[in-house]
Amino acid sequence: MSHARRYFVDALSTDKPRAEHALEQTQLLYAVERYFSEQDFNTDQRHQERSLKAVPIPQMDERSMPAGIAPKLHRESACLQY
Structure with a gap:
């Protein structure tokens, strides 16, 4: 994620x-x-919780941004998906 952040x-x-x-x-x-680390989640727990907590962030973002900006950001945020 840090490589995408640099851009x-x-x-x-x-x-x-x-x-x-x-x-x-x-x-x-x-x-x-950071929350996952603090809770000492194992790999399986992180994967499961990521789909509930992290994946909705870019989706929420599209609904909260002004028209014209969200589609561009969505393409850029694809690099954050894993």
């Missing part, structure tokens, strides 16, 4: 609103992963 950091100089929003969404994903 958004680089984009701050050219497309600040979308880049900032993408970085905020990335922080939400990091928070989910």
Whole structure:
């Protein structure tokens, strides 16, 4: 995920609103992963919980963004899926 985050950091100089929003969404994903670590989840638990907690973040994002921005961000967020 950090490799994708770097592209958004680089984009701050050219497309600040979308880049900032993408970085905020990335922080939400990091928070989910941090929670898993704090709870000592094993690999299977992480996978199961990821589908419940992490996958909805980009989907939620599309509904919350202004028209015209969400489709572009959705294509970029595909690199965050695993």
